[in-house]
Amino acid sequence: MTEQAKWPYPSRVEETTRLEADVLVLGGGIAGCMAAIAAAKRGQSVILVDKGAVRRSGAGGSGCDHWESAATNPCSKVTPEELLQAMLDDNDGYNNAISHYIECREGWDRLLDIEGMGGKIRDTEDEFAGADFRDEESKLLFAYDYVNRFTIRIWGTTFKPAMERECRRLGVRLVERVMVTSLLTEGGRNGGRCVGATGVHTRDGGFYVFSAKATVMALSRPARIWLFSSAHPGQCEFRPMSCIGDGHAMGWRAGAEFNMMEKSVRAEFSSAGRSFPPYSTGNNHNTWYPASLIDAEGREIPYADRDGDLLPDFAHRGRPAPGQKFFLKGGNIEQAKYEFDGPETLPYEKLKELGYKLPFYADLSAMPELERKVIWGMMVGQEGKTQVPVYRNFTQRGFDPERDVLQCYGVGWTSAEFLPQERQLFGLPGGFMNDWDLMTNLEGLFVGGDALFASNCYGHAAATGSYAGRKAAAYAGARTAAVLPWEPQIRAEMERVYAPLSGDSVNGVGWKELNEAIAKAMQNYCAEQKRDELLLSGVELLERYQREVVPHCYAANPHELMRLLEVFDILTVAQMILQACLARRQSCEKLEFYRTDGEGAMEPFICIRHDGEKVLRREVPLDYAGNIRENYEKYNQDYIAERAGEVEA
Amino acid sequence: MSGSREFSFRFTPPAVPIRFDESRCVGCNRCLEACMIDVMLPGEAGKHPVAAYPDECWYCGCCVMECPTGAISLHHPLMNQTRWVEKASLLKHREEET
Numbered sequence: 001m002t003e004q005a006k007w008p009y010p011s012r013v014e015e016t017t018r019l020e021a022d023v024l025v026l027g028g029g030i031a032g033c034m035a036a037i038a039a040a041k042r043g044q045s046v047i048l049v050d051k052g053a054v055r056r057s058g059a060g061g062s063g064c065d066h067w068e069s070a071a072t073n074p075c076s077k078v079t080p081e082e083l084l085q086a087m088l089d090d091n092d093g094y095n096n097a098i099s100h101y102i103e104c105r106e107g108w109d110r111l112l113d114i115e116g117m118g119g120k121i122r123d124t125e126d127e128f129a130g131a132d133f134r135d136e137e138s139k140l141l142f143a144y145d146y147v148n149r150f151t152i153r154i155w156g157t158t159f160k161p162a163m164e165r166e167c168r169r170l171g172v173r174l175v176e177r178v179m180v181t182s183l184l185t186e187g188g189r190n191g192g193r194c195v196g197a198t199g200v201h202t203r204d205g206g207f208y209v210f211s212a213k214a215t216v217m218a219l220s221r222p223a224r225i226w227l228f229s230s231a232h233p234g235q236c237e238f239r240p241m242s243c244i245g246d247g248h249a250m251g252w253r254a255g256a257e258f259n260m261m262e263k264s265v266r267a268e269f270s271s272a273g274r275s276f277p278p279y280s281t282g283n284n285h286n287t288w289y290p291a292s293l294i295d296a297e298g299r300e301i302p303y304a305d306r307d308g309d310l311l312p313d314f315a316h317r318g319r320p321a322p323g324q325k326f327f328l329k330g331g332n333i334e335q336a337k338y339e340f341d342g343p344e345t346l347p348y349e350k351l352k353e354l355g356y357k358l359p360f361y362a363d364l365s366a367m368p369e370l371e372r373k374v375i376w377g378m379m380v381g382q383e384g385k386t387q388v389p390v391y392r393n394f395t396q397r398g399f400d401p402e403r404d405v406l407q408c409y410g411v412g413w414t415s416a417e418f419l420p421q422e423r424q425l426f427g428l429p430g431g432f433m434n435d436w437d438l439m440t441n442l443e444g445l446f447v448g449g450d451a452l453f454a455s456n457c458y459g460h461a462a463a464t465g466s467y468a469g470r471k472a473a474a475y476a477g478a479r480t481a482a483v484l485p486w487e488p489q490i491r492a493e494m495e496r497v498y499a500p501l502s503g504d505s506v507n508g509v510g511w512k513e514l515n516e517a518i519a520k521a522m523q524n525y526c527a528e529q530k531r532d533e534l535l536l537s538g539v540e541l542l543e544r545y546q547r548e549v550v551p552h553c554y555a556a557n558p559h560e561l562m563r564l565l566e567v568f569d570i571l572t573v574a575q576m577i578l579q580a581c582l583a584r585r586q587s588c589e590k591l592e593f594y595r596t597d598g599e600g601a602m603e604p605f606i607c608i609r610h611d612g613e614k615v616l617r618r619e620v621p622l623d624y625a626g627n628i629r630e631n632y633e634k635y636n637q638d639y640i641a642e643r644a645g646e647v648e649a
Numbered sequence: 650m651s652g653s654r655e656f657s658f659r660f661t662p663p664a665v666p667i668r669f670d671e672s673r674c675v676g677c678n679r680c681l682e683a684c685m686i687d688v689m690l691p692g693e694a695g696k697h698p699v700a701a702y703p704d705e706c707w708y709c710g711c712c713v714m715e716c717p718t719g720a721i722s723l724h725h726p727l728m729n730q731t732r733w734v735e736k737a738s739l740l741k742h743r744e745e746e747t
Binding site for chain 2: 008051052053055056057058061062157177202203230231232233234235240241242271276277280281282294296297298299361363365384385386387388389392393394399403404405406407409559562563
């Protein structure tokens with residue numbers, strides 16, 4: 001298709017569609033779907049807005065292979081309190097105690113809900129009967145710690161279509177191919193009550209105004225802040241390119257408070273650049289745990305426990321070390337502290353000393369048959385992005401896991417070594433600050449999934465999404481009517497989003513050029529080592545982009561407009577990150593935040609928001625959630641009673 | 650080759666992720682509707698869509714999963730196609746060296 005080709009969809013630019021519901025859900029991924037389902041089940045009318053199509057949209061749309069922290073499943077030997085404490089201790093407290101307790105306590109309930117919708121969570125065909133990782137009665141399959149059994153292997157390709165059907169069955173109104181661009185607040189006031197949102201259709205350019213009594217923010221975490229490839233923008237990061245943190249940006253503009261935005265990690269995934277598509281290379285982490293590895297001469301690489309003692313046999317890869325109650329994850333992805341560290345192959349430096357030679361390979365052939373099959377066929381197959389381009393394609397090209405070994409690149413699961421300035425929001429990144437209702441400082445705005453600070457994976461998204469949906473439903477149920485949006489706020493947003501369509505079609509700046517400029521600026525001014533002069537230079541440069549470049553951007557059609565509005569959001573988030581970095585004065589290892597000009601004592605959480613004129617900083621104690629179990633039970637009597645009723649029934 | 654060949658102008662794609670088998674495609678556009686990134690645009694009536702924004706593909710494979718006739722294949726860019734070998738070839742190499 002040439003650039004001059006006719007756009008195949010009709011134009012509805014400036015045509016406004018107004019929709020109203022009790023609960024408005026922004027984002028139709030895992031968290032958004034579960035929020036919509038929870039709210040609809042509680043009798044509220046629900047609108048769910050999605051940039052894509054709900055059936056397969058979001059970071060988990062194509063699948064998922066394991067569900068973490070299901071501490072209340074019938075086989076778990078770990079309590080939600082123990083598991084949460086490990087997650088907090090492992091991060092020196094820089095974690096979201098509320099959202100992860102919800103994950104630990106309610107994750108299993110959500111998995112049962114999804115099974116009820118038609119998602120597959122058990123080995124009903126007895127394909128893995130007799131395996132160490134299987135519970136014969138429930139037919140559940142476990143990953144990592146086979147003794148304590150709180151991580152469950154799942155057939156996640158079945159989940160998203162099941163959630164979409166359930167939304168439709170419950171009468172949720174799905175508004176698809178609409179990008180949410182702003183939050184509406186009462187009277188248009190910064191920091192005011194959230195009364196709705198606006199959006200723009202990504203095919204016909206139509207404008208949408210949503211109003212609701214309560215709103216659930218279920219958009220993704222930010223991406224493409226430091227990493228960008230104009231040749232392969234779709235592969236810049238781990239999650240799909242539509243997941244770029246629109247929610248963070250609109251929240252910041254509306255006056256919402258954010259936590260941990262100064263945290264970024266050295267990049268782990270960018271198959272547009274240094275690494276390979278996740279799970280497509282030889283490795284022994286995550287989906288591939290506990291695969292056997294061999295060196296270039298076919299010698300098996302030993303696994304050791306946390307004390308460095310070699311494991312006597314394969315079965316020990318799924319067992320805690322002597323004296324250890326449980327381990328969080330095998331492998332040194334985001335290496336756990338000694339107390340929670342699982343088995344891993346010996347460190348590369350040690351292997352080099354012992355004469356092991358690169359390249360290494362994943363060797364499934366040497367593994368027990370059911371362990372081989374559960375990795376190659378189930379896990380690689382159910383994880384998003386693996387069923388087709390890895391499992392199916394490799395099989396068609398002749399890969400035989402009983403005969404062939406798959407090369408490792410680099411020595412970790414990232415399959416590459418990145419530079420210190422190549423950074424990502426990964427491993428519990430920053431996001432919206434929340435209270436025990438998962439509500440933000442904007443009254444009526446609830447948050448679930450990746451929009452929360454210190455979010456991580458599928459189970460967390462489902463559990464917190466559902467929780468936010470039920471709290472939003474309760475809030476909406478207590479209100480008689482939605483507050484009408486403030487028309488000047490709508491008009492201003494309409495003007496903002498449509499401006500690039502009238503830009504200079506020849507010399508205007510396109511979304512790729514702007515994204516690349518932001519990424520380069522962030523690599524230069526917000527790299528691994530921070531200091532004020534650099535950060536302030538970054539602030540100045542990005543302000544200049546905002547002031548001088550944004551008004552000269554151009555989009556040829558609604559699709560390009562979506563991409564450009566995403567980059568405007570990336571620009572907002574990059575500015576927020578610089579402000580968060582300026583607000584933290586001392587290095588903090590667990591936030592991977594390092595200052596060369598650090599001063600003063602170690603700080604707790606530092607939350608920031610923008611009041612329309614300046615950035616406000618607030619210190620919050622790491623234990624702000626209080627006594628976790630007591631507070632959970634105080635805030636969730638209705639849910640506890642509801643579940644007890646269901647179990648009895 | 651003769652000197653009268655006609656040339657055309659095009660934007661060179663960095664990779665061709667999505668390939669359609671015209672003989673199998675029924676033109677249902679389910680692939681286009683499944684794509685969360687919206688990389689495709691409708692093609693001629695009854696024909697397969699056009700992969701208008703191939704660089705935006707994140708290689709999730711949903712278009713292939715949703716296709717009712719197996720008319721789509723999805724390929725990682727050449728630079729991302731990883732390598733495997735027969736294990737026996739590594740062992741043979743070691744034997745030869747010792």
